[in-house]
Structures are given as C-alpha cells and as structure tokens.
Amino acid sequence: MRFETSTIKDIAKALGLSTSTVSRALRDRYEISEETKKLVLAYAEKVNYRANPIARSLKERRSYSIGIIVSEIANNFFSQVINGIESIAYDRDYHVIISQSHESYKQEKLNVEHLASRSIDGLLIALSSETQDIDYLRSLYAKGLPIVFFDRVPKDFETHKVIANNFKGSFDATEHLILSGKRTIAHLTNSENLSITKERLEGYKAALVKYHIEFKPELVKYCQHGGMHSAELEQAVKELLPLNPDGIFISSDRLTTGCIMALKKTNPEVAHKIAIAGFTNSNLVELFNPSLTSVKQPAFEMGQVATELLISMIEAKRPITEFETKVLDTELVKMAKR
Amino acid sequence: MRFETSTIKDIAKALGLSTSTVSRALRDRYEISEETKKLVLAYAEKVNYRANPIARSLKERRSYSIGIIVSEIANNFFSQVINGIESIAYDRDYHVIISQSHESYKQEKLNVEHLASRSIDGLLIALSSETQDIDYLRSLYAKGLPIVFFDRVPKDFETHKVIANNFKGSFDATEHLILSGKRTIAHLTNSENLSITKERLEGYKAALVKYHIEFKPELVKYCQHGGMHSAELEQAVKELLPLNPDGIFISSDRLTTGCIMALKKTNPEVAHKIAIAGFTNSNLVELFNPSLTSVKQPAFEMGQVATELLISMIEAKRPITEFETKVLDTELVKMAKR
DNA sequence: TAAGATGCTGCAATCGCTTGCATGTAGAAT
DNA sequence: ATTCTACATGCAAGCGATTGCAGCATCTTA
Numbered sequence: 001m002r003f004e005t006s007t008i009k010d011i012a013k014a015l016g017l018s019t020s021t022v023s024r025a026l027r028d029r030y031e032i033s034e035e036t037k038k039l040v041l042a043y044a045e046k047v048n049y050r051a052n053p054i055a056r057s058l059k060e061r062r063s064y065s066i067g068i069i070v071s072e073i074a075n076n077f078f079s080q081v082i083n084g085i086e087s088i089a090y091d092r093d094y095h096v097i098i099s100q101s102h103e104s105y106k107q108e109k110l111n112v113e114h115l116a117s118r119s120i121d122g123l124l125i126a127l128s129s130e131t132q133d134i135d136y137l138r139s140l141y142a143k144g145l146p147i148v149f150f151d152r153v154p155k156d157f158e159t160h161k162v163i164a165n166n167f168k169g170s171f172d173a174t175e176h177l178i179l180s181g182k183r184t185i186a187h188l189t190n191s192e193n194l195s196i197t198k199e200r201l202e203g204y205k206a207a208l209v210k211y212h213i214e215f216k217p218e219l220v221k222y223c224q225h226g227g228m229h230s231a232e233l234e235q236a237v238k239e240l241l242p243l244n245p246d247g248i249f250i251s252s253d254r255l256t257t258g259c260i261m262a263l264k265k266t267n268p269e270v271a272h273k274i275a276i277a278g279f280t281n282s283n284l285v286e287l288f289n290p291s292l293t294s295v296k297q298p299a300f301e302m303g304q305v306a307t308e309l310l311i312s313m314i315e316a317k318r319p320i321t322e323f324e325t326k327v328l329d330t331e332l333v334k335m336a337k338r
Numbered sequence: 339m340r341f342e343t344s345t346i347k348d349i350a351k352a353l354g355l356s357t358s359t360v361s362r363a364l365r366d367r368y369e370i371s372e373e374t375k376k377l378v379l380a381y382a383e384k385v386n387y388r389a390n391p392i393a394r395s396l397k398e399r400r401s402y403s404i405g406i407i408v409s410e411i412a413n414n415f416f417s418q419v420i421n422g423i424e425s426i427a428y429d430r431d432y433h434v435i436i437s438q439s440h441e442s443y444k445q446e447k448l449n450v451e452h453l454a455s456r457s458i459d460g461l462l463i464a465l466s467s468e469t470q471d472i473d474y475l476r477s478l479y480a481k482g483l484p485i486v487f488f489d490r491v492p493k494d495f496e497t498h499k500v501i502a503n504n505f506k507g508s509f510d511a512t513e514h515l516i517l518s519g520k521r522t523i524a525h526l527t528n529s530e531n532l533s534i535t536k537e538r539l540e541g542y543k544a545a546l547v548k549y550h551i552e553f554k555p556e557l558v559k560y561c562q563h564g565g566m567h568s569a570e571l572e573q574a575v576k577e578l579l580p581l582n583p584d585g586i587f588i589s590s591d592r593l594t595t596g597c598i599m600a601l602k603k604t605n606p607e608v609a610h611k612i613a614i615a616g617f618t619n620s621n622l623v624e625l626f627n628p629s630l631t632s633v634k635q636p637a638f639e640m641g642q643v644a645t646e647l648l649i650s651m652i653e654a655k656r657p658i659t660e661f662e663t664k665v666l667d668t669e670l671v672k673m674a675k676r
Numbered sequence: 677t678a679a680g681a682t683g684c685t686g687c688a689a690t691c692g693c694t695t696g697c698a699t700g701t702a703g704a705a706t
Numbered sequence: 707a708t709t710c711t712a713c714a715t716g717c718a719a720g721c722g723a724t725t726g727c728a729g730c731a732t733c734t735t736a
Contacts, residue, residue, distance in 0.1 A: 005455070005481070007692055018716045023694060033714060050455040054401070055692035057392045058721050073420065073436075079412035086438070095452065098411075098436050100424070114433065117343075117388040143343070257622055264624065282622070284595055286602065289627030345722060356686045361724060371684060393722035396691050 006047045015043055026051070057119055065095040066310060067115035069125040071103045071226065077253045077281040077299050078126070081150065084303020085124060092311055094121070103226050105130040112136065122146040122310045124303075127154065129191035129226040146313035150306040151297075153195045153325075160309040161325040164297040166196050169330035170203025173277040173295045174249050176332060178211045182247035182275050186219045186240045188259055189251040190226050197222070200251040200279070219243060227258040237262045241270065250278030257282065260290065275335075285333070293335040298328045344385045353381055364389070395457055403433040404648060405453035407463040409441045409564065415591045415619040415637050416464070419488065422641020423462060430649055432459070441564045443468040450474065460484040460648045462641075465492065467529035467564035484651035488644040489635075491533045491663075498647040499663040502635040504534050507668035508541025511615040511633050512587050514670060516549045520585035520613050524557045524578045526597055527589040528564050535560070538589040538617070557581060565596040575600045579608065588616030595620065598628065613673075623671070631673040636666045 008026070012019045017036070025032045025040035032040075043049075057063040068085060070078040082098060089096050097115060101108035108128045113136070115123065123145060127134070134154050141147050141159065150162040177185050187204050190197045201220065208215050221236040237259060240248070250256045256278030263271040276292040285294050305326050313320055346364070350357045355374070363370045363378035381387075395401040406423060408416040420436060427434050435453060439446035446466045451474070453461065461483060465472070472492050479485050479497065488500040515523050525542050528535045539558065546553050559574040575597060578586070588594040594616030601609040614630040623632050643664050651658055 008694095009692075019693075020695075020717075021715055023692095024715090027694085029695095031714065036714080050451070052396075052692050053456050054392055054395045055721090056694080058390075058396050058691090058723095059693050059695090061721070063392065072417075073411045074414060074417035076412060079410075079417070082411065083438075095456070100421075113388075117391060118433070119390070119392050257625065260625055261622075284599075284620070284622060284626075287595065287598055287626045288622075289625060289629075291627075346724095347722075357723080358687080358725075359685055361722095362685090365724085367725095369684065374684080390722055393691090394724080396693095396721090397723050397725095399691070 005052070006049050007052065008049075011040065011043055011047070011049060015039060061119070062121045062314075063095075063119040064093060065097055065118075065120050066307070066314075067112070067118075067120040067123045067125075068096055068098045069101055069108060069111055069115075069123070070098070071101050071126065071128055072254075073098060073100055075253050076283065077151075077279075077297060080281055080299030081126075081303040081306075084300035085307045086303075087300075088304050088307040088311070094311065101128040103129045103228050105132070109136050112140070116140050116145055120145075122148070122314045124148050124150060124306050124310055126151040127194065128152075129194055129224065132193050146310060148306045148310040148313070150302055151196065155195065158323055160306075160313065160323050162302050162306040162309065163195070163199075163325065163327055164302065164330050165327050166199035166330075167203040167206070169279065169295045169297070169332070170200040170249065170251065171207045172203075172330070172332045173279075173293060174204045174207035175210070176293055176334065177247040177249060177275055177277050178207060178213065180247075180275060183213060184219070184243070184245045185213075185247040185249055186221070186243065186245040187249050187251070188221050188223070188236055188240070188255055188278075190222070190255065191224050192222055197251065204249055216243075219245065223255060226252060227254040230258065230262065233258045233262045234266055237266060241267060245274060247275040247277070250276065252278075253280045253282065256280040256292070256294070260288065260292065264290075277335075279330075291335050294333045296331045296333055298330065302328055343390070344387050345390065346387075349378065349381055349385070349387060353377060399457065400459045401433075401457040402431060403435055403456075403458050404645070404652075405450070405456075405458040405461045405463075406434055406436045407439055407446060407449055407453075407461070408436070409439050409464065409466055410592075411436060411438055413591050414621065415489075415617075415635055418619055418637030419464075419641040419644075422638035423645045424641075425638075426642050426645040426649070432649065439466040441467045441566050443470070447474050450478070454478050454483055458483075460486070460652045462486050462488060462644050462648055464489040465532065466490075467532055467562065470531050484648060486644050486648040486651070488640055489534065493533065496661055498644075498651065498661050500640050500644040500647065501533070501537075501663065501665055502640065502668050503665050504537035504668075505541040505544070507617065507633040507635070507670070508538040508587065508589065509545045510541075510668070510670045511617075511631060512542045512545035513548070514631055514672065515585040515587060515613055515615050516545060516551065518585075518613060521551060522557070522581070522583045523551075523585040523587055524559070524581065524583040525587050525589070526559050526561070526574060526578070526593055526616075528560070528593065529562050530560055535589065542587055554581075557583065561593060564590060565592040568596065568600065571596045571600040572604055575604060579605060583612060585613040585615070588614065590616075591618045591620065594618040594630070594632070598626065598630065602628075615673075617668075629673050632671045634669045634671055636668070640666055 008019050008022050012022045022040055025037045073079050086096055099111035105128055148160045153161040153163055205215050221240055223232050223236055225232055227233055250259050272290050279295045281296055281299050346357050346360050350360045360378055363375045411417050424434055437449035443466055446469060486498045491499040491501055543553050559578055561570050561574055563570055565571055588597050610628050617633045619634055619637050
C-alpha cells in the first residue's frame with residue numbers, strides 16, 4: 001500500500017516554476033513577488049498540498065515535535081498535564097509524542113532513547129518511581145537534547161524544572177487533618193527515590209512539628225512501585241492499621257485511590273473511621289466513599305509552563321546557562337461534610 | 339542547539355568502506371561477507387549508532403508508526419485501549435502516536451490529517467461524538483492509508499472494525515435493573531451520530547420488550563457532546579427527574595460518572611433512590627457513592643485486536659478485500675449489596 | 677587459456693524539502 | 707552609455723539512508 005500526496009515538485013511542474021521558488025513562496029520569503037506567491041498558494045490550496053514533515057525534518061535536522069514521558073496516561077494528574085502540554089505545543093506548531101514508562105526504569109530508558117532517535121526537538125519528563133540512575137538523560141542532554149523535568153525531578157541536573165509546591169500542599173493537608181482532631185496520622189507515600197516523596201514528607205513533618213505532635217517513622221510507609229501493584233498497597237495498609245491511625249495522608253494520585261480501595265477491601269469496618277487526605281487530581285473525588293480531603297495539583301498549568309520553558313530552550317540561539325525551577329501552588333479541597 | 343549522532347557515513351569513513359556496504363551490513367544482507375558484517379556491527383555498537391528513522395522514513399515512504407485517535411486519554415476506557423495497542427505495536431516494532439479529538443470533529447480531522455502527513459503507516463480511530471462526515475477518512479483510505487475503526491465505528495466504510503458487543507452489554511445491564519424491580523428506566527446516552535449509541539439503545543429496548551415494559555421515547559436523553567460539558571448533563575438530568583425514573587441506564591464512561599455527579603449535585607436526596615447501571619471502565623467504581631452496576635468493555639483486548647488487524651493491513655502484499663468486524667463481549671459487574 | 681560463475685564492494689540516484697549562490701532583468705543614478 | 711541597486715527566479719548541493727547496477731577479484735570449468 002502506498003500513500004500519495006502532491007509534492008513541491010508537482011506544483012513546480014504544473015506552474016512552470018522551479019522547486020526552490022515554490023518552496024520560498026510557500027514559506028513566504030521576501031525574495032518572491034507577491035504575484036508568484038499568490039499563484040503558488042492558490043494552486044497549493046487547490047491540490048490540497050501538505051508539506052512532507054519527514055523531508056523537512058531530515059533537512060532541518062529537527063522534527064517540530066516534543067517527547068513526553070509519564071508513568072501512565074490513565075493517571076488523572078498526568079493526563080491533565082498532557083492536555084496542558086498540548087495546548088501550548090499546538091499553538092507553537094509543535095507536535096507531541098506521548099510515551100508511558102509504567103513506573104519502570106527500563107521502559108523509561110527505552111522510550112526516551114527511542115524518542116531521541118526519532119529526532120524529537122526536546123523532552124518533557126516525569127521520572128518513573130524506579131528511576132535512580134539518570135546518566136542516560138545526562139548523556140542525551142550533553143549531546144544537545146533540551147530536557148525539562150516536571151513533577152518528579154532529579155537533583156543535581158541543571159535544567160528547567162516545574163513542580164508543585166509539594167511542601168505546602170502536604171503541610172496544608174496534614175494540618176487540615178490535625179485541625180479536625182486527628183493525632184495519629186499515618187503517611188503513605190511513593191518510592192523514596194522520587195523528589196516528590198521527600199518534599200511531601202517534609203511538609204507532613206513540618207505540620208506535625210507545628211502542632212507539637214511527635215513524628216513516628218513507623219507511621220510512614222513507602223510504596224516502591226507507586227501503587228502499581230495492589231498487593232503492595234494492601235501490605236502497607238495491613239502494616240499501618242495495627243498502629244491505630246485516626247488519619248492518613250497519602251502522597252500521590254494512584255496511591256490515594258489505591259489506598260482507599262485497599263482499606264475498603266481489607267478492613268471495611270475501619271475505612272470510614274479514618275480520615276483521609278491525599279494528593280489526587282481525580283475529577284471523581286466527589287463520588288468517593290469514604291470521602292476524602294484532596295490536594296489538587298495545577299496539572300494543566302504545569303504542562304503549560306513546562307512546555308513554554310522547553311520551547312524556549314529549543315528555540316534559544318545560544319546555550320542557556322540560567323535555569324529556573326518553577327513552583328506552582330496546590331489547592332486543598334476539603335472533604336464534604338457528612 | 340544541535341543534536342549529534344553518528345551516521346552511516348561516519349562508520350563508513352572510520353572503517354574505510356562505502357556507505358552502501360555499511361548499510362547492507364547493518365541490515366544483514368547476503369551480499370556482505372560475514373567478516374565485514376562483524377566489523378561494522380562491532381563498530382556501530384561501539385559508537386552507539388542509531389539509524390535515523392527520519393531518513394529511513396523518507397526513503398522508504400513509511401514510518402513504522404501508527405496513529406491513534408481517541409476522544410480523550412483521560413477516559414479510562416480509552417487509556418486501557420491504548421495500553422492494549424501499545425502492547426502489540428511495540429512487539430512488532432511499531433511506534434504509536436496518540437492524538438485526542440476532545441469530541442470535536444474539527445480537532446479530529448486536523449489531527450488525522452497531521453498524522454497522515456507525518457507518514458503514519460496506519461490509523462486506529464474511534465470517532466468523535468460530533469463526527470458525521472467521514473469523507474476525509476474515505477479520501478485518505480482511498481489514497482492508501484490503512485484504517486481500522488474501534489468502539490465508535492462508521493457505517494458504510496469497508497474496513498476492519500473492532501467493537502464491543504454493545505447490544506448484549508446494554509441488554510444485560512437493563513435486564514439487571516428490571517430484575518431488581520425497576521420499571522421506569524431512563525436511558526442517558528451519547529450523540530445520536532455514534533454507532534455505539536444506536537446499538538446500545540437497541541439492547542435497552544430489547545430488554546424492555548422481553549419484560550413487557552413499554553418503551554417511552556421521553557425517557558431517552560441524548561448528550562451531543564458526550565458529557566464534555568457538565569451543563570449538558572445537568573440539563574438532561576433535570577429533564578429526566580420529573581418523569582420519576584427508578585433506574586437509569588447510561589451508555590458511556592464519561593456520561594456515567596458525569597451523570598452521577600450531576601445527580602448528586604442537583605438532587606442529592608434522590609440520587610440514592612435511583613438504581614444506576616452504566617458503561618464504564620473506571621477502576622474506581624468500587625469507591626463510588628451511590629454505587630452502580632457497570633458494564634465493562636474489554637478495552638485492552640480491543641486495542642490488541644485492532645492493532646493486529648491494522649498491522650496485517652499495513653504489511654499485506656496485496657489489497658485486502660475481505661474485512662472483518664470483531665465483536666468482543668462485555669462484562670457486567672453488579673452493584674455491591676448495601 | 678578463455679569464458680563464465682561467484683562473492684564482495686562501491687557508485688550514484690532517490691525520497692521531498694531548504695537554501696547559498698548565481699543569473700537575469702529593469703529601472704535609477706552617475 | 708555605463709555602473710549600480712533591487713527584485714525575481716533557478717541551479718544544485720545536501721540532510722541520512724536504501725538499493726539497482728556495475729565493477730573487480732578469484733575460482734571453475736570446458
């Protein structure tokens with residue numbers, strides 16, 4: 001099966017011009033007379049001409065596309081980020097290519113390298129929960145691939161980053177639990193590798209300190225696979241319950257829903273007695289039972305900001321030396337009264 | 339910023355061979371001696387050579403990538419389909435490019451045409467709820483672009499299609515409501531344009547007929563935008579409630595969650611009195627309150643089957659004339675007892 | 677010994693597009 | 707009349723890879 005379209009050559013032949021003239025006319029260059037431009041444009045329109053982006057990429061050594069790596073598109077937070085990315089990218093005539101790491105380091109690396117070989121002009125990435133070694137990213141970056149990290153960012157990597165105010169988000173959520181009378185607040189969180197894990201733990205601790213509640217390490221449970229496996233979550237819940245928490249603060253979208261699910265499944269009788277607060281961008285929280293207090297990240301905006309930074313890197317004339325880390329505020333949505 | 343990689347030319351120069359020999363060696367062609375092949379392969383490995391897929395695409399007029407169009411990746415059903423697609427595509431060395439129509443015809447057409455111009459080798463598409471005119475797809479298809487439809491398929495388009503057994507799924511859900519004693523069952527559904535809308539309506543009707551319940555057209559409400567706008571849903575709910583339904587059967591993922599949300603928001607007192615059954619692939623249904631009976635589609639499998647069919651079309655030596663429409667069974671997950 | 681067979685390698689065209697440079701024309705300035 | 711400028715257009719190389727065809731050894735066979 002072969003796919004046919006008209007090329008610049010066809011137009012040139014039909015109009016008795018050279019391909020260079022046609023190309024320049026289409027790109028609206030000053031060398032070409034208005035008359036010729038009109039002629040070419042009209043004809044191109046007529047035959048529904050579409051420049052072959054592949055050929056253009058080859059010639060210009062860029063593809064006008066940016067790669068995205070997230071752990072899972074099924075995650076509300078990430079799909080909202082992607083929508084934000086698309087909203088900016090399309091405006092600026094970039095196309096996006098989405099890949100999922102499924103929280104696997106191996107998959108992440110494979111996908112990034114595939115994208116890089118496909119001549120993406122830049123990369124937007126939130127690291128997988130397994131990822132510790134980012135040398136492969138450093139090496140691509142050193143070869144000239146612009147990279148912007150969002151949400152899950154590495155330390156010691158000098159480039160633009162966009163994150164939520166994880167500290168404050170966690171602090172607020174934990175404080176909210178405390179103010180509603182809870183004193184034994186567990187913390188269920190992601191892999192220790194992740195930046196967000198550390199930041200959110202700090203927020204949680206700070207709130208405890210403010211209200212003179214002792215921090216107990218045993219109340220903190222890490223999920224290596226970010227809640228991808230339900231067994232992992234059920235195990236964590238099982239270990240927490242004997243400590244009789246009256247509140248749980250959960251630090252990621254998937255963990256939050258997963259934890260409630262695990263609670264309901266393994267200990268339905270206590271599920272309603274424990275106050276839950278957690279990071280989630282689900283637009284279905286209002287339907288949840290037990291209900292919960294949620295920390296919403298500005299996902300869409302995060303995608304937009306990251307994309308703007310990335311495009312500025314891609315289009316920069318000279319190497320960039322000043323990098324920013326943008327921090328966006330989260331929003332606390334308190335549990336509906338019952 | 340420029341991204342540097344070694345090319346076939348570099349290898350040729352380094353090894354004192356011609357580019358053609360290197361190319362053939364890399365592709366393991368019979369003309370090249372084992373010795374030379376080993377030499378080339380070893381060196382390529384050493385410099386971490388990656389063929390430039392862009393150049394290859396230009397030459398071969400194909401890209402080893404397939405395009406996907408769905409209305410929204412944030413929709414569980416679609417993200418599961420995408421996972422199914424990826425699972426097959428990657429195995430067969432194809433890359434996937436995902437685009438969202440956001441239920442807009444214009445966006446859908448734009449995205450498809452963009453993908454086509456990027457030399458995708460084939461297209462997997464679920465039509466947007468707005469789409470009525472598919473001439474643009476016919477024209478691409480006529481030019482040689484293989485297309486496989488899934489979920490939302492057009493009539494009068496001869497190609498492979500993969501759908502769920504919508505009739506049976508709807509029948510089962512409606513029957514379930516009837517068997518639990520409901521007699522005034524409303525039906526909230528998508529745009530009339532969609533294939534799934536018609537098929538699901540038929541299943542609903544058939545169940546009513548079986549139990550000698552009169553079909554009342556005023557109990558059926560269509561949502562033109564597939565629940566993308568909450569106002570649309572709230573309006574539909576507002577119009578239905580005066581008819582005092584004791585059950586609602588809802589025909590799509592987004593509508594199902596949206597409808598419950600609208601019910602809760604506008605009429606919390608009746609929300610729990612109406613039995614709800616609906617199509618949804620959300621993995622969070624267990625958390626919902628009010629709870630509901632759900633019809634789950636075999637999303638992952640649908641993606642797999644569609645991809646296999648598409649790849650068979652792409653790789654077919656001769657034009658295909660026999661097309662199949664695969665129908666996959668849905669699963670009814672009954673509401674938890676309360 | 678000459679002619680053919682076989683195995684290995686290189687030349688050069690091609691995919692569609694962009695762009696530096698050369699060319700050609702017309703009118704303005706000297 | 708000559709030189710200069712401005713404007714309009716075309717030639718041809720090149721992006722990286724693939725591949726038909728030709729060339730050149732070396733070996734067989736009559």
